[in-house]
Structures are given as C-alpha cells and as structure tokens.
Amino acid sequence: MAGHSHWAGIKHKKGKADKQRSKIFSKLSKEITVAAKLGDKDPAMNPRLRSAVQAARSANMPKDNIERAIDKSSATTGANFENLRYEGFGPEKIAVIVETLTDNKNRTASNIRTIFQKNGGSLGTQGSASHNFKQLGIIKIDKKRYLMKKF
16 A cells, blocks of 8 residues: 555544644633633632633643643733623514633724625614523534534
8 A cells, every 4th residue: 555654644643633732722821821810819709710721621731731821821911811701682673791811902802893794684872682581501502513504
C-alpha cells in the first residue's frame, strides 16, 4: 500500500484534536480570568469563578492552566474582556438577546448587527426586548454550523 503511512494519519488526527482542545482551553481561560477579575479569586466565594472552573475541569483542562488563568486576572493590564448584552429582533419580529464576552466593543457590535441583518432581523436598543424575558437557562449555538448556511 504505497503512499499510506500509519504515523502520518495519527499525526493529522492528533493535530486536529489538539487544535480543538486549544480553542476550548483558551475560551475557558478567558472566562476564568474575567470571573476572577470581577469578584474574589477564591472559587468558594465567587460563584461565577466556581462555575468557570467546573467547566474547565469537565473539559479536562490541566490544574496548572486554571491557576495560571486566575493569577493572570490580577496581572493583566492589556486585554480587558467585557460582558455585553445586545437586544434585537429576528425574522417575524422574534425578540432575541445576545450575551457576549469581548475585548473589542465596536467589532462585536458590528458582527452582531451584520448577523441580524443577514438573517432578516434588526439590532434593537437596550431594553427593547429584555422586558419579554426571564432567564431560566442558557442556549449555546455553534456559529459555524448555523450562521454559515445559505438559505
């Protein structure tokens, strides 16, 4: 079987898996850093940090990386991540609230506005949709899977 290498196949599979783990770990690290910045650095006293650490542990993130992300919250002066909430209306005037974690408000606002417009919706003002909602849970959507489809 010329041209087939068992080790090359393993290398490609491992590279793909490592890339996915790296992406997940960086998102979890950002969330841990923001949670530690906003509250106490002790997970027992900070519920947001506790849930972020639990999510990191469930994704098999090493303990050293978790501790480094918590320590980074006091040392970080460059990138300040913020929680932002956008409200808008989708197709058929369905109210939508989008919560984001970003380091650049303008880029995020532009991206959210573009997504709404491309899918037949519009970005609303603050308070235009939130009066219709009561938070009961969180729905996470894979942006590559749903937003890249052409209708």
